[in-house]
Amino acid sequence: MIQVTPSIAIDESEVHLDFIRSSGPGGQNVNKVATAVQLRFDVVNSASLPDEVRQRLLALAKGRITEKGILIIDAQRFRTQGANRQDAMDRLVGLIRQAAHKPRARKRTRPTPASRERRLEVKHRHSRTKDLRHLPAEEADE
Numbered sequence: 001m002i003q004v005t006p007s008i009a010i011d012e013s014e015v016h017l018d019f020i021r022s023s024g025p026g027g028q029n030v031n032k033v034a035t036a037v038q039l040r041f042d043v044v045n046s047a048s049l050p051d052e053v054r055q056r057l058l059a060l061a062k063g064r065i066t067e068k069g070i071l072i073i074d075a076q077r078f079r080t081q082g083a084n085r086q087d088a089m090d091r092l093v094g095l096i097r098q099a100a101h102k103p104r105a106r107k108r109t110r111p112t113p114a115s116r117e118r119r120l121e122v123k124h125r126h127s128r129t130k131d132l133r134h135l136p137a138e139e140a141d142e
């Protein structure tokens with residue numbers, strides 16, 4: 001079990017790791033050894049995630065999720081397979097922790113009288129600047 005938060009734990013069988021050749025540093029070794037890790041996690045069908053966390057995770061990582069709801073994380077930052085595996089797992093746990101954090105509801109506020117006055121002053125100043133770009137009325141007639 002991978003403990004994400006005190007209330008969320010993911011079974012290791014839900015996480016699939018594939019090892020592929022990395023395009024990063026490593027010299028000739030990069031052509032021989034599959035050190036990059038591709039982590040796949042089925043967000044839609046995961047029994048470990050509560051529904052609200054699942055929805056936030058789908059919205060949070062929408063660029064990395066396939067049409068079938070599988071989250072794909074590629075890790076090839078390091079030269080060793082073990083370090084890349086740990087990096088991929090850390091990134092998955094970080095994403096789920098971020099999704100588990102319930103965002104605070106926005107409290108609507110009204111603009112203060114001083115901020116309204118500043119906004120109107122800026123509009124008047126901008127308007128005067130544009131008025132100065134026009135010719136005076138008597139010169140425009142000639």
